[in-house]
Amino acid sequence: xxxxxxxxxxxxxPGQTARISCGGDNIGSKIAQWYQQxxxxxxxxxxxxxxxxxxxxxxxxxxxxxxxxxxxIISRVEAGDEADYYCxxxxxxxxxxxxxxxxxxxxx
Amino acid sequence: xxxxxxxGPTLVKPTQTLTLTCSFSGFSLRTxxxxxxxxxxxxxxxxxxxxxxxxxxxxxxxxxxxxxLTITKDxxxxxVVLTLTNVDPVDTATYYCAQGNLSARYFHYWxxxxxxxxxx
Numbered sequence: 001x002x003x004x005x006x007x008x009x010x011x012x013x014p015g016q017t018a019r020i021s022c023g024g025d026n027i028g029s030k031i032a033q034w035y036q037q038x039x040x041x042x043x044x045x046x047x048x049x050x051x052x053x054x055x056x057x058x059x060x061x062x063x064x065x066x067x068x069x070x071x072x073i074i075s076r077v078e079a080g081d082e083a084d085y086y087c088x089x090x091x092x093x094x095x096x097x098x099x100x101x102x103x104x105x106x107x108x
Numbered sequence: 109x110x111x112x113x114x115x116g117p118t119l120v121k122p123t124q125t126l127t128l129t130c131s132f133s134g135f136s137l138r139t140x141x142x143x144x145x146x147x148x149x150x151x152x153x154x155x156x157x158x159x160x161x162x163x164x165x166x167x168x169x170x171x172x173x174x175x176x177l178t179i180t181k182d183x184x185x186x187x188v189v190l191t192l193t194n195v196d197p198v199d200t201a202t203y204y205c206a207q208g209n210l211s212a213r214y215f216h217y218w219x220x221x222x223x224x225x226x227x228x
Contacts, residue, residue: 001171001172031213031214033213033214035155035215037155042204042218042219042220042221043155043204043215043218044218045214045215045216048213048214048216049213049214054216086154086155088155088157088214088215090211090213090214092213095168095211096157096168096170096171097145097157097160097168097213098157099147099154099155099156099157100154101154102154102155
């Protein structure tokens, strides 16, 4: 089965840039999305199709996907960005979906 | 406005079958490209994709749970039903249903989730 690897935690100071990685074998050939989940809440889609943003998501959230790593980039981090972040890929060949293990973003 | 809501038992005994219902509004499961999926999250753990049902009744299952899962729809009631057979305490989790367009390669809209505990 396909495995996605995320760092358990990332810490960043307010106003700085946070980068959260999602590693997988040739993940660049698949389509990646990112979800934000705050305690006790359902996940919220923040990036889809590698780098697109749903309406209502700040431009501070962006994404990239190439080679063996997809990356969520959060610019000018705010206290309200503190949450768990999950990557998810769609494999167009198998038509299956897989989630990563999640990364806890801490705003110092 | 698209909304989804999960319903079902909060407590299930080991070896029993769990049946969960996703009731939705604001979209039609007859629309080409639409899919409704189920995702679960064990306490303190990561999200886990379980199953997906397409507008055309095509279905996809997580390979690790394929033998225990069934996903069906009642288009007239705007509902998607997930059954999980032979449950075990490790199946204790919050179960979410979620919707996506464009072959549901991502899930844009999520329900609030429902916590199911498996215990004797």
